[in-house]
Amino acid sequence: MGTDVVNSLEVRQLAYAYPDGTQALFGVDLSIARGERVALLGPNGAGKTTLVMHLNGILTAGHGSVSVAGTPVRKDTLKEIRQRVGLVFQDPDDQLFMPTVRDDVAFGPANAGLRGAELDRVVEDALERVGMLAAADRPPHHLSFGQRRRVAVATVLAMAPEILVLDEPSSNLDPAARRELAEILRSLDVTVLMVTHDLPYALELCERSLILSGGVIAADGPTRELLADSELLAEHRLELPYGFAIPAV
Amino acid sequence: MGAGHRHQLYLPGDSVVHRLPPQCKLLAVFAFALVVVATPRERFWAFAVYALLLAGVVMMARVPLPYVLRRMVIEVPFVLFAFFIPVIGLGERTTVLGLSLSVPGLWAAWNILAKATLGVVASILLAATTEPRTILLGAQRLRLPGLLVQIAMFMLRYMDVILDEMRRMRVARESRGFVARDLRHVPVIARSAGALFIRSYERGERVHLAMLSRGYDGQMPIIHDMSASVRQWGTALALPAVALATWGLTW
Numbered sequence: 001m002g003t004d005v006v007n008s009l010e011v012r013q014l015a016y017a018y019p020d021g022t023q024a025l026f027g028v029d030l031s032i033a034r035g036e037r038v039a040l041l042g043p044n045g046a047g048k049t050t051l052v053m054h055l056n057g058i059l060t061a062g063h064g065s066v067s068v069a070g071t072p073v074r075k076d077t078l079k080e081i082r083q084r085v086g087l088v089f090q091d092p093d094d095q096l097f098m099p100t101v102r103d104d105v106a107f108g109p110a111n112a113g114l115r116g117a118e119l120d121r122v123v124e125d126a127l128e129r130v131g132m133l134a135a136a137d138r139p140p141h142h143l144s145f146g147q148r149r150r151v152a153v154a155t156v157l158a159m160a161p162e163i164l165v166l167d168e169p170s171s172n173l174d175p176a177a178r179r180e181l182a183e184i185l186r187s188l189d190v191t192v193l194m195v196t197h198d199l200p201y202a203l204e205l206c207e208r209s210l211i212l213s214g215g216v217i218a219a220d221g222p223t224r225e226l227l228a229d230s231e232l233l234a235e236h237r238l239e240l241p242y243g244f245a246i247p248a249v
Numbered sequence: 250m251g252a253g254h255r256h257q258l259y260l261p262g263d264s265v266v267h268r269l270p271p272q273c274k275l276l277a278v279f280a281f282a283l284v285v286v287a288t289p290r291e292r293f294w295a296f297a298v299y300a301l302l303l304a305g306v307v308m309m310a311r312v313p314l315p316y317v318l319r320r321m322v323i324e325v326p327f328v329l330f331a332f333f334i335p336v337i338g339l340g341e342r343t344t345v346l347g348l349s350l351s352v353p354g355l356w357a358a359w360n361i362l363a364k365a366t367l368g369v370v371a372s373i374l375l376a377a378t379t380e381p382r383t384i385l386l387g388a389q390r391l392r393l394p395g396l397l398v399q400i401a402m403f404m405l406r407y408m409d410v411i412l413d414e415m416r417r418m419r420v421a422r423e424s425r426g427f428v429a430r431d432l433r434h435v436p437v438i439a440r441s442a443g444a445l446f447i448r449s450y451e452r453g454e455r456v457h458l459a460m461l462s463r464g465y466d467g468q469m470p471i472i473h474d475m476s477a478s479v480r481q482w483g484t485a486l487a488l489p490a491v492a493l494a495t496w497g498l499t500w
Contacts, residue, residue: 056462079464087462093410094455097403099382103472108463110470119472141409159463 006070007031008163008191009055013064015215016050024050026215027064032163034069037185037192039202039223042212043237048167048195051212055165055193056085069162083112086156088166092148096140101132101151104140108159126158127151130184146177150184163191170198199227199240211236224249258320258376265484266310266378270477271387273485278375280489285367288496290360296367298495302488303370310378320373327365331358381405383475390475399469403456411449418445 009032016025024047032038042048053059054066057073066073068084089095098104105123114122127133130150140148149169156164169185170178178201185192185205196202202209202223209226211219213236219226226232227246233239240246261267266274281299288295307317338354375384382405389398418441429438477485 053458058458058461079466082462082464085462087459089455089459091455093407094452095459097406097456097460099402099406106472107460107465107470110472111464111466115471116474140406155463 005034008034008036008069009193010067010070011051011054011064012066014051014054014061014066015063016054016059017062018050024215025054025062028212028215028217030210030217030220032191032193034162034191035189036208037194037206039206039209040193040195040212041197041199041202041209041226041236041238043197046212046236047215048212052087052165052167052195055163056082056087083108083159084162086159086161086164088149088152088156088164088169090167090171092140092145092152095152095155096148098140100137100139101127101143102136104151105136105155105158108155112159122158122160126154129157129188130154131180144177146173146180149173149177149181153181153184157188157190161190163193164188166192166194166196168196168198169194170196170201197238199233199238200244203227203246211238213237259380260312260316260377262311262378264310264378266306266374269378269481269485270390270475271379271383272390272475273387273477273482274375274379275384275387275391277485277488278371280486281371281492282368284489284492284496285364288364290356290363292496295495296363299367299492302491303367303374306371306374306488310374312374312377316377317370317373320377321366321369324365324369327361331361331365334358334361386473386475389469395468402469403453407449407452410452411445414448415441415445 009030011028011030014025014028015023017023028047028051040048040051050059054061054073055068057066057075057078060075061073068081071077071080071084073081096104098107102123105126106119109119109122124133124136127136130153132147132150132154135143135147135151140151143151153164153166166185169181173181182201182205185194192206194202194206206223208221209219209223210217211226211232218236219232224246227240230240281302285296285299288299307314334357335350335354336348338351338357340351340353342349343352343355344350379387382402385398385402385405388401389395422437422441427434427437
C-alpha cells in the first residue's frame with residue numbers, strides 16, 4: 001500500500017471503546033488510494049458503523065489515527081475533514097432534513113460559505129449527477145425511497161468530497177433502484193468506501209474488499225478472491241445469497 | 250389531523266399577495282393584529298373598516314371566500330366562550346329575546362368576537378398565500394431566535410415521517426388483535442406513545458449527526474436570499490398603516 005501519492009484515507013491502529021466500556025475497535029489498519037472503490041464487509045456488530053463514525057470525526061479515536069488526504073482527523077481540523085469525507089447514512093430520512101431537495105443539497109456548500117449563483121450551480125450539478133435535478137423543488141417525503149437515497153448521495157457530492165462513505169447503500173432498495181444506484185456510483189469519479197453485507201453488490205462495484213470482524217481488519221484483498229473463499233466468509237458470519245455464484249470474468 | 254394536513258392551509262397562486270416576501274407579510278399581519286387589539290371596543294365603524302381592509306386583501310390574493318369561511322371553524326371554541334360571557338356575566342342587565350343578559354358581558358363578548366375574527370382571518374390569509382417553509386424563512390429574516398425557527402422547520406419536515414411511524418405501530422398492534430375499546434386499553438396506547446417518543450428522539454440524534462457531517466455549526470446557513478424591496482415593504486405595510494390611520498381618525 002505504500003505509495004508515494006497521498007492516500008484518500010489512512011487509518012492506523014485505530015481502537016475505540018464506547019463510554020460504557022464496550023470495546024468496538026481493537027486496532028484497525030487500512031488505507032485507500034485515491035480513486036479506489038473499496039467495500040468494507042462484516043457481520044452486524046463487527047464495528048462497521050463505529051469505524052465510519054471515526055472517518056469524519058463524529059467519534060474521536062481512543063487510540064491510533066485517521067487521516068484524510070494527509071490531513072489528520074483532530075478537533076481543529078474537523079471543519080475541513082467533514083467537507084472532505086462525504087458520509088451517506090443508511091436511512092435517507094435522517095440525512096434529508098431540509099424542507100426541499102434543493103435546500104438539502106445546498107446545506108453543506110452553504111455551510112462552507114457558498115452563496116448565490118455559485119451555490120445554485122453546485123447544487124444543480126450534484127443533482128444532475130444522480131439524475132434527480134427534476135425533483136429539486138419537491139419536499140423529500142414526496143420521493144420514493146430509491147430517489148431519496150440518490151438525493152442523499154447528491155447532498156454529499158455537492159461538497160466535492162475526497163472520499164464518499166456509504167453505509168449500506170443497497171438496503172431497502174428494490175432491484176431497479178439498486179441497479180440505478182450502482183450505475184450512478186460507477187459513473188462518479190470519486191474515491192468510495194462502501195460499508196455493506198450485500199456481497200454481490202460489493203463484487204459488482206468494488207475491486208477490493210476489506211473484512212472487518214471482531215474490531216479488526218480480518219482480510220484485505222480483491223473482492224473476487226475474498227468471496228470465493230467460503231471458509232473465510234463462514235468464519236466471519238458472511239454468506240453469499242442462495243444460488244449466487246461468482247460470475248466468470 | 251392527517252398527513253398532508255399543512256397543504257390544506259396553503260393555496261398556491263400567483264397574486265400580488267403571494268409574491269410578497271414572507272417577512273413583509275409576517276410583520277404586516279402582526280402590526281395589523283396589534284392595531285386591532287388596541288382599538289377600543291366602542292368604535293364599531295373602525296372594526297367595519299378593518300373588515301373591509303381584509304376583504305380587499307382576500308380579493309387581491311384571489312383566495313376564494315368559502316375557503317376562508319371554512320378555515321374560520323378553528324375559531325368556534327372562542328365563539329362559544331364569547332356567547333357564554335353575557336349569560337354568566339355580572340353587573341347591569343338587559344333583556345334580549347326574553348333572556349336576561351349582562352351588559353358588560355355583552356361588551357366583552359363583542360370585543361372577543363370582533364378582535365379574534367379579524368386576527369384569525371388575517372392569519373388565514375397569511376397561511377393561504379405563504380408556503381409554510383417560507384413563513385419560517387421570513388421569521389428567520391425577522392431575527393426570530395434561530396433555535397425556534399429550526400425546531401419549527403424540523404417539525405414541518407418530520408411530521409409526516411413520525412405520523413407514518415405512528416401508523417405502522419397501530420397496524421402492528423391491530424395485526425396482533427388489539428383494538429382500543431375502553432379505558433383499560435389506555436396503558437397500551439401510552440406505551441406506544443412512549444416508544445414513538447424514544448424512536449423520534451433517536452432519529453433526532455441521527456439527524457444531528459448528519460447535520461454535523463455537513464458542516465453544521467449551530468446556525469442554519471442562509472440559502473435563499475430573500476431581501477425585500479422598499480416597494481414590497483410598502484405594499485405589505487399598507488394594511489396595518491391604513492388600519493392605524495382609521496384608529497387615529499376615530500379618536
